Amino acid sequence: MRYGNIMYDRRVIRGNTYALQTGPLLGQPDSLELQRQREAKKRALARKQAQEQLRPQTPEPVEGRKHVDVQTELYLEEIADRIIEVDMECQTDAFLDRPPTPLFIPAKTGKDVATQILEGELFDFDLEVKPVLEVLVGKIIEQSLLEVMEEEELANLRASQREYEELRNSERAEVQRLEEQERRHREEKERRKKQQWEIVHKHNETSQKIAARAFAQRYLADLLPSVFGSLRDSGYFYDPIERDIEIGFLPWLMNEVEKTMEYSMVGRTVLDMLIREVVEKRLYMYEHKEETHRSPEPEDEPGGPGAVTESLEASEFPEQSMSQTQGLVLDGDYVQRTTYDRRSSQERKFMEETELLEQDEESAMGKSLEEEELS
Amino acid sequence: MAHSQNSMEFPVNINTTQITTAYGHRALPKLKEELQSEDLQTRQKALMALCDLMHDPECIYKAMSIGCMENLKVLLKDSNSMVRIKTTEVLYITASHSVGRYAFLEHDIVLALSFLLNDLSPVCRRNLYKAYMQLVQVPRGAQEIISKGLISPLVWKLQVEREEEFQELILDTLVLCLREDATEALSSNVVLVLKQKLLSVNENIRSKAAHALLNVSISREGKKQVCKFDVIPILVHLLKDPVEHVKSNAAGALMFATVITEGKYAALEAQAISPLLELLHSPMTVARLNATKALTMLAEAPEGRKVLQVHVPTFRAMEVESHEKPQVAEALQRAARIAVSVIEFKP
Numbered sequence: 001m002r003y004g005n006i007m008y009d010r011r012v013i014r015g016n017t018y019a020l021q022t023g024p025l026l027g028q029p030d031s032l033e034l035q036r037q038r039e040a041k042k043r044a045l046a047r048k049q050a051q052e053q054l055r056p057q058t059p060e061p062v063e064g065r066k067h068v069d070v071q072t073e074l075y076l077e078e079i080a081d082r083i084i085e086v087d088m089e090c091q092t093d094a095f096l097d098r099p100p101t102p103l104f105i106p107a108k109t110g111k112d113v114a115t116q117i118l119e120g121e122l123f124d125f126d127l128e129v130k131p132v133l134e135v136l137v138g139k140i141i142e143q144s145l146l147e148v149m150e151e152e153e154l155a156n157l158r159a160s161q162r163e164y165e166e167l168r169n170s171e172r173a174e175v176q177r178l179e180e181q182e183r184r185h186r187e188e189k190e191r192r193k194k195q196q197w198e199i200v201h202k203h204n205e206t207s208q209k210i211a212a213r214a215f216a217q218r219y220l221a222d223l224l225p226s227v228f229g230s231l232r233d234s235g236y237f238y239d240p241i242e243r244d245i246e247i248g249f250l251p252w253l254m255n256e257v258e259k260t261m262e263y264s265m266v267g268r269t270v271l272d273m274l275i276r277e278v279v280e281k282r283l284y285m286y287e288h289k290e291e292t293h294r295s296p297e298p299e300d301e302p303g304g305p306g307a308v309t310e311s312l313e314a315s316e317f318p319e320q321s322m323s324q325t326q327g328l329v330l331d332g333d334y335v336q337r338t339t340y341d342r343r344s345s346q347e348r349k350f351m352e353e354t355e356l357l358e359q360d361e362e363s364a365m366g367k368s369l370e371e372e373e374l375s
Numbered sequence: 376m377a378h379s380q381n382s383m384e385f386p387v388n389i390n391t392t393q394i395t396t397a398y399g400h401r402a403l404p405k406l407k408e409e410l411q412s413e414d415l416q417t418r419q420k421a422l423m424a425l426c427d428l429m430h431d432p433e434c435i436y437k438a439m440s441i442g443c444m445e446n447l448k449v450l451l452k453d454s455n456s457m458v459r460i461k462t463t464e465v466l467y468i469t470a471s472h473s474v475g476r477y478a479f480l481e482h483d484i485v486l487a488l489s490f491l492l493n494d495l496s497p498v499c500r501r502n503l504y505k506a507y508m509q510l511v512q513v514p515r516g517a518q519e520i521i522s523k524g525l526i527s528p529l530v531w532k533l534q535v536e537r538e539e540e541f542q543e544l545i546l547d548t549l550v551l552c553l554r555e556d557a558t559e560a561l562s563s564n565v566v567l568v569l570k571q572k573l574l575s576v577n578e579n580i581r582s583k584a585a586h587a588l589l590n591v592s593i594s595r596e597g598k599k600q601v602c603k604f605d606v607i608p609i610l611v612h613l614l615k616d617p618v619e620h621v622k623s624n625a626a627g628a629l630m631f632a633t634v635i636t637e638g639k640y641a642a643l644e645a646q647a648i649s650p651l652l653e654l655l656h657s658p659m660t661v662a663r664l665n666a667t668k669a670l671t672m673l674a675e676a677p678e679g680r681k682v683l684q685v686h687v688p689t690f691r692a693m694e695v696e697s698h699e700k701p702q703v704a705e706a707l708q709r710a711a712r713i714a715v716s717v718i719e720f721k722p
Contacts, residue, residue: 147430163661166627166660166664166665169593169627169630169631169665170667170668170706170710173630173631173634173668173669174668174710176631176634177634180635181675184636
C-alpha cells in the first residue's frame with residue numbers, strides 16, 4: 001500500500017462542507033434503494049421547508065434598512081457563490097442478480113508465532129489435584145461422618161431407651177405382681193370377713209327365731225282356751241239337738257199354743273155369746289119372775305165360779321161342740337180343780353181376766369141356773 | 376472449543392431424573408410449585424429432588440412452613456404409582472426427624488397415608504410401613520396412630536401381607552403402639568394373630584411377635600386374653616428357641632402374663648420353670664431379668680414355690696453379681712432378692 005498525503009487524498013473532503021451533496025456511499029449497490037432514499041430526502045426537505053415557512057420568521061426590515069446575513073462566529077468563513085451542480089445518475093440493471101460479496105479477508109500481515117504447552121510444563125496435575133481432592137473428599141467424609149454419627153447417636157439413644165424399657169418392664173412386672181398379690185390378699189380377706197359376717201348373722205337370726213318361737217308359743221298357749229271360751233260364749237258351740245229343738249220345735253210349739261189359744265178364745269167368745277144370750281133370756285125371764293121370788297145369792301157364788309170354770313174347761317176342748325159345753329156346765333168341783341192344776345201360768349192370767357169379765361154375768365147366770373134348778 | 380461468551384442455552388442437566396433445584400432459599404418454593412404442575416414428568420422429578428432435600432431437618436421445617444405437606448397429601452391420591460411411591464418415600468424420610476413427625480401430627484398426614492394401606496404397589500406400601508414405624512418411635516406418634524383407629528387395619532394387614540419384611544415393619548409399629556394403649560388392639564384379635572406369628576420361621580418375626588405380646592400383656596385385659604387363647608404353651612416352647620432375643624422376649628411376655636393366677640397355672644402346667652432357669656444363665660441381661668421376674672411370679676403359686684425352693688442358691692448367687700452398668704446390676708440384684716423372698720415366704 002502506498003502511503004499518501006492526506007491533503008491530496010481524493011477521499012478526504014475539502015472545502016465548504018455546507019453545500020456538498022452527500023452522494024451514495026461506496027458500499028450501496030442497490031439503485032432502487034438509492035432512488036427511494038433520495039426521494040425520501042427530498043420529501044423531508046420539502047416538509048422542512050413547509051414547516052419553515054409556517055415557522056415565524058424574522059420580521060421585515062424597517063424602512064430604509066436592509067437585512068444582511070452576517071457571520072458572527074469566531075472564525076469567519078468565505079461564502080462562495082453557488083457551486084455549479086450537475087445531477088448525474090447512474091443505475092445498474094435492476095433485475096440482475098449480484099453475486100455475494102467475497103469474504104473480505106485482509107491480507108495476512110505480521111509474523112506467525114506459535115506456542116505449545118508440553119506435559120508437565122504448566123503444572124503437575126497430580127500435585128495440584130491433591131489439595132482439591134483432599135478438600136472434596138474431606139468434605140464428603142465429613143458430611144458422611146456427621147450423618148453416620150447422627151445415626152449412631154440415634155441408635156445409641158434407641159438402645160438406651162430399650163434398656164430403660166427393659167428395666168422398666170421388669171419393674172412394672174414387679175409392681176403388677178405386688179398389686180396382684182395385694183388384690184388376692186384383699187379379696188381373701190374380704191371373702192373371709194364376709195363369711196364370718198354371714199355366720200354371725202345367721203347365728204343372730206337363728207337365736208332370734210328361737211326366741212320368737214318360744215314367745216309365740218307361750219302367747220298362743222293362752223290363746224286357744226280363751227278363743228274357745230269366747231267362741232263358746234258367743235254361742236258358736238251349740239248342742240245340735242238343743243238347737244234343733246230351739247229352732248224347730250219351739251216355734252212350732254208356740255204356733256200350736258197360739259192356735260190352741262185362739263181356739264179357746266173363739267170358744268170362749270162363742271161361750272160368751274151363748275152365755276150372754278142365755279143370761280139375757282134368763283134375765284128377761286127373771287125380770288118377769290122377780291116379782292115372785294127373791295133367792296139367796298151368796299150360796300151360788302162358789303157354784304158360780306165353778307160353773308164358769310166348768311164352762312171354761314169346756315172351751316179347752318174345742319172339738320167338743322157347744323152341746324158338750326152345755327152338758328159340762330153342770331159338772332161338779334172335782335172337774336174344776338183338775339183343770340186348775342193343769343193350766344200354765346199364761347192361761348191362768350188369761351183365765352183370771354175372763355173370770356173378772358164374767359163375774360158380772362155370774363150373778364145373772366147363777367140366778368138363771370138357780371132358776372133352772374129350781375124349775 | 377470453549378466460547379468466551381455465555382451460552383444462551385440452559386445448563387446441562389446431569390441428572391435427568393431430577394429437576395434442577397433453584398438456588399438457596401428459592402429451592403423449596405419452586406419445588407412446591409412444580410409439585411402442583413399438571414405435567415406428570417415434572418411432578419415426578421420434583422418429588423425426586425424433594426427426596427434428596429428432605430434429609431436435612433431445616434429443609435423439612437421450611438417445607439412445612441410453606442405448606443408443602445398439603446401438596447404431598449394431594450399427591451398421595453395421585454393416579455400414577457411412581458408419584459405415590461416417591462411421595463411415601465418423602466414422607467418416610469420426613470418422619471425420621473422430629474420436625475417431620477411434628478409435621479405429620481399437625482397436618483393429619485397419618486389419615487391420608489392410611490388410604491394407601493391397600494395400595495397395589497409393594498414399594499409404596501413398604502415406604503408407608505416405614506413411615507409409620509418411624510412415626511411411632513415417639514409416644515405422641517403412637518397415640519396418633521391409635522386415635523385414628525389404624526390398629527385394626529394394621530393387624531389385618533399383618534395377617535394378609537406375604538412379604539416378611541413388611542410383616543417385620545408392621546410388627547415394629549405394633550410393638551410400639553401396643554405399649555401405649557392395647558385396648559383397641561385387643562378388640563381386634565391381635566393376640567390370635569400374634570400367636571400365629573410366634574410360630575413363624577423367620578426369627579425376627581418371632582422375636583418381634585413375642586415383644587408385641589409382651590406389650591399386650593401389660594394391661595389386665597391383655598393378660599386375660601393371652602391366657603384365654605392358650606398362648607402360654609407356645610411362649611414356653613419359644614423359651615427353648617436357639618435365638619437369644621426370641622427367648623428373652625418370650626420370657627418377658629411370660630413375666631407379664633403370669634401375674635394373674637390363670638397365667639401362673641397355665642405356665643406351670645406347660646413346664647415353664649426349667650427353661651426359665653436355664654435362661655438365667657443367658658448372656659443377655661434383659662433375658663436374665665425377665666426370667667428372674669417370671670420365676671418370681673411363678674413362685675407365688677404353691678406348686679411353683681415347692682419346685683423353686685431347690686434353686687434358691689442360684690438366686691443368691693445372682694444377688695452378689697456385678698455388672699458394668701450400675702443400674703442394670705442393681706436391677707438384677709433387686710430382682711434376685713425379691714425372688715428369694717417370695718420363694719421363702721411362709722404364710
